[in-house]
Amino acid sequence: MKNTSKYEKYRPKKFLGQNFLTDVNISKKIISFLEIEEGDTVLEIGPGHGALTKLLLNYDINLTAIEIDKFAFEELSLNLEGKVKIIHQDFLKTKLSDFYNGKKIKVIGNIPYNITSQILFKLFENYKIISKAVLMMQKEVAHRLKSVPNTKEYGILSVFTNLYSSPKIVYNVPPGAFFPKPKVDSSVVSMDFKDDIVVLKNPELFREVVRTSFNQRRKTLRNSLRKLFDEKNIDVNAIKFDLSKRPEMLNIIEFTELTDEIFSGLRIDN
Ligand code: SAM
Numbered sequence: 172m173k174n175t176s177k178y179e180k181y182r183p184k185k186f187l188g189q190n191f192l193t194d195v196n197i198s199k200k201i202i203s204f205l206e207i208e209e210g211d212t213v214l215e216i217g218p219g220h221g222a223l224t225k226l227l228l229n230y231d232i233n234l235t236a237i238e239i240d241k242f243a244f245e246e247l248s249l250n251l252e253g254k255v256k257i258i259h260q261d262f263l264k265t266k267l268s269d270f271y272n273g274k275k276i277k278v279i280g281n282i283p284y285n286i287t288s289q290i291l292f293k294l295f296e297n298y299k300i301i302s303k304a305v306l307m308m309q310k311e312v313a314h315r316l317k318s319v320p321n322t323k324e325y326g327i328l329s330v331f332t333n334l335y336s337s338p339k340i341v342y343n344v345p346p347g348a349f350f351p352k353p354k355v356d357s358s359v360v361s362m363d364f365k366d367d368i369v370v371l372k373n374p375e376l377f378r379e380v381v382r383t384s385f386n387q388r389r390k391t392l393r394n395s396l397r398k399l400f401d402e403k404n405i406d407v408n409a410i411k412f413d414l415s416k417r418p419e420m421l422n423i424i425e426f427t428e429l430t431d432e433i434f435s436g437l438r439i440d441n
Contacts, residue, residue: 183350183351184240186285187217187239187240187283188217188282188283188284188285188286189219189240189243189283190281190284190349190350190351190352190353191219191220191222191349191350192222192223192281192348192349193222193348193349193350194348195222195226197344197348198222198223198226199226200342201223201279201281201305201307201342201359202223202226202227202279202305204305204341204342204359204361205277205279205303205305205361206303207230207232207277209230209231209232210231210232210233210274211230211232211233211274211277212232212233212235212270212271212272212274212275212276212277213227213230213232213233213234213235213276213277213278213279214234214235214236214237214267214270214276214277214278214279215227215234215235215236215237215278215279215280216237216262216278216279216280216282216290216306217237217238217239217262217280217281217282217283218236218237218238218243218247218257219238219240219243219247219281220243220246220247221247221250221251222281223279223280223281224236224247224251224255224257225251227255227279228251228254228255233272234255234256235255235256235257235258235270236255236256236257236258237257237258237260237262237265238257238258238259238260239259239260239261239262241259244257244259262290262293263286263289263290263293267293267297267300267301268297268300271300275300275301275302275364276300276301276302277301277302277303277304277305278294278301278303278304278305278306279304279305279306280305280306280307281306281307282306282307282308284308284309284312284353284355287306287308287309287312288328290306291316291328291331291332292331294335294362294364295331295332295334295335298335298336298364298365298368301364302363302364303361303362303363303364304336304360304361304362304364305341305359305360305361305362306359306360306362307344307357307358307359307360308357308358308360309353309355309356309357309358310343310355310356310357310358311355311356312328313340313358313359313360314340314358315328315329316328316329316332316333316338316360316362317329317332317338317339317340317360319422320419320420320421320422321419321420322419323419325419326385326388326419327381327382327385330381330423330426331381332362333423334368334369334423335364335365335368336362336363336364336365337362337363337365338360338361338362339360339361339362339363340358340359340360341359341360341361342358342359343356343357343358343359344356344357344358344359345357369423369424369427371427371430372427372430372431372434373430373431373434376430376433376434376437377426377427377430379399380396380399380426380429380430380433381418381426383395383396383398383399384396384418384421384426385418385419388417388418388419389417390417391414391415391416391417392412392414392415392416392417392418392421392429393407393414393415395418396414399433400433403433403436403437404437405433405436405437406436409436410429410432410433410436411432412425412428412429412432
């Protein structure tokens with residue numbers, strides 16, 4: 172059946188994850204989770220045709236929206252001329268520190284689902300200047316962010332999300348709230364960024380250990396990390412951490428303990 176939605180003229184681009192919100196009440200509800208205060212600096216990822224942006228204009232905030240699609244950017248700039256700063260740019264290439272003015276940034280977006288992980292990692296890299304993020308994503312991914320050890324959803328995203336933030340699934344949104352309707356269910360996740368994250372002695376090595384462990388999640392740590400141990404010239408026998416465990420059994424603290432041991436092996440041997 173032909174879709175007669177007013178949004179049809181936008182010819183959504185699938186490769187940019189364009190599923191536009193069509194229900195103003197749902198947009199209002201999403202914005203309410205950002206707990207906006209006067210003077211906040213707010214960054215919107217992918218404003219599209221402004222479903223959230225237009226409502227954000229009702230607040231006394233310092234708002235910038237970053238949109239990669241030239242057509243959406245031009246159309247929205249025309250509609251909201253002078254009312255909001257819209258930047259035609261890839262959010263993944265945007266320097267977030269440019270928007271930091273001493274007060275931590277709040278981030279909002281009905282984000283393109285195909286780059287959810289990259290967006291999250293970009294936010295985590297900038298955790299020191301972000302206070303909160305409210306993001307709509309695929310429901311299944313939202314559950315991964317919240318998952319705990321020893322469950323099948325637990326993985327890289329769960330470890331990093333909980334390292335940097337406290338995630339909450341605050342709202343489930345059905346496919347009918349978008350044009351075009353996505354094939355998946357969606358959820359809004361509210362993430363309060365932590366002020367004091369677990370201190371990592373070596374953040375890069377931590378990332379490498381978590382990623383490498385989960386790349387072969389069914390294997391024991393001894394097997395999945397074998398290549399890393401070899402490359403870094405680590406004496407596996409000197410490691411006291413129980414390497415017969417599988418990665419999904421480890422909480423964040425245990426991953427830091429494992430990393431710390433590998434790190435001390437690095438310093439002694441290399
Ligand atoms: N906010 C609008 C709404 O809720 O109706 C649009 C949401 S749509 C799911 C995602 C938006 O992100 C699209 O407008 C798309 O063009 C934009 N987008 C996709 N990749 C992007 C990127 N790397 N950087 C910035 N915007 C991007």
